[in-house]
Amino acid sequence: MYKQITLLWIGVVLILFSGCQQEQDLHEQQLTSESATTVAKSGPLSVMYVEVNGSNILNPGAYSLADSGAPFFDIAIIFAANINYDTGNQRAIFHANENVQAVLDGRDTFVQPLQDRGIKVLLSILGNHQGAGICNFPDRAAARDFAEQLADVVETYDLDGIDFDDEYAKYGENGTGQPNNSSFIMLLQELRSLIPDKIISFYYYGPATAYLEWNGNQAGEYLDYSWNAMYSTYSAPNVPGLTPTKESAAAIHSNQTPSSTALNFASRTLNDGYGLYLMYDMRQSDYSSYLSGISDILYGEDTVLSGTLYPWPMNSIPEERVGLYRHCNYTEEVASLDEGTYTLAQLIDAGAENDDISSLKIPSGYTVTIYEHDNFGGSSEVLSSDMACLTQIDFNDEISSLIITKD
Incomplete structure (x- = not known):
């Protein structure tokens, strides 16, 4: 009997030890995983605006530096919520459309995974054609009122x-x-007092650029960062109180700015001592090749697609479109087109350039007729499947117009 009791206690001890050991192993595994996903990198901070009306905010988190595993992007911006105007109460009010609200309500799905990688997630605020903006608060009480609304959103989500x-x-x-000379400064002061440890940034555009000093106060005293807003240009914001380490002179449209321009801006960013590198409009496409050239300069590493690219809405089936690429082998997508006729002007509006297409991705059931000249003139070719390099048909960098049809 004594022997049976002894054996029973030994079994209990072993089970308890095993459970504790498994819990410890799991804890250590979680710590290892967390540390692996928040690898730091040195160099300018990379920023990406995501148009959440058509793109998934998760996608910037899918890119990593090839060697260190650090995320390419440091800041992802939800673009955009609005400042609306309540005519009955004559006050500016926060507004989120259905897509922005879906991201906020689903923050555990859309925001937390980015934050787990060490990526900061900001919410952009812009006007909505109703008369309310960041530059026309009539007094400090009105500025404080809107600042409290924004602080509540930051805290809630x-x-x-x-x-x-x-x-x-x-x-x-x-x-x-x-616009008046006190409004924006008062708003920044009030918001900074409410969210002292959060980021406040300024897209350098619009009337606010003329009202960055008031009553001895400078916008840079309350802002963390500011960036150039004119895509495919290199021009530093002129924000009193901000140094170049808190600014981006580079402004990259990821679907329109040529790779050569993006690389030039990356080199200038380093040489000129700017601390940020701004990009805009990431979609559900593989940008790893485009980003690699940038990251080689900024961080000394290639960029790889290390995660999943998601559609928006999350459960939607991505719309099939014809993809136009600047280089062979589907490198650097410049436009994604639906069925229709496209003159040179329309191709340029879509993000392409004249005589600058080297490969096309053509979904099943689509036919693309490409033309040498504008308005469907000159030599032409009919394509009904992917074309990895237009050199195969002597049409490389020759497209000036095209027609897309679906069966």
Whole structure:
């Protein structure tokens, strides 16, 4: 009997030890995993605006530096919520459209995975054609009111900060005032007091660029970062109180800015001592080749697609379109086109350039007729499947117009 009891206690001890050991192993595994996904890198911070009306905010998190495993992007910006105007109460109010609200309500799905990688997630705020904007608060109480609304959003959804964009306000609409010299500074002061440890950034555009000092106060005292807003250009924001280490002179449209320009801007960013590198409009496409050239300069490493690219909405089937690429082997997508006729002007509006296409991805059931000249003139070829390199048909860098049809 004594022997049986002894054996029983030994079994219990072994089971308890095994359970504790498994729990310890799991804890160590979680720590290892967490540390692996928040690898730091040195160099300028890379920023990506994502148009969440058509693209998934998760996609910037799918890119990593090839050797260190660090995320390529340091900041992802949800573009964009709005500053609306309540005519009944004559006050500016926060507004999120259905796509922005879906991201916020699904923050555990869309925001937390980025934050787990060490990527800061900001929410951009811009006007909505109703007369309210960041530059026409009539007094400090009004600025404080809107700042409290933004701080509540940041706290509720555990975001990393707010980005201001002074577009589409339509100042004067609904009887609202015109921009004044105190409004933006007061808003920054009030918001900074409410979210002292969060990021506040400024997309350098619109009337606000003229109202960055007031009553001895400079916008740079309250902002963390500011960036050039004119894509495919290199021009530093002129924000009093901000140093180049807090600015991006480079502004890259990931679907329109040529790779050679992006690389030139990356080199200039390093040489000129700027601390940020701004990009815009990441979609559900593989940008790893485009990003590699940039990361080689900024961080000394290639970029790889290390995660999953998602559609938006999350459960939607991606719309099939014809992809146009600047280089052979489907490198550097410049345009994604639906059925239709495209003159040179329309191709340029879509992101392509004249005589600058080297490969096409053509979904099943689509036919693409490519033309040598504008308005469907000159030599032509009919394609009904992917073309990895137009050199195969002596049409490389020759497309000036095209027609897409579906069966």
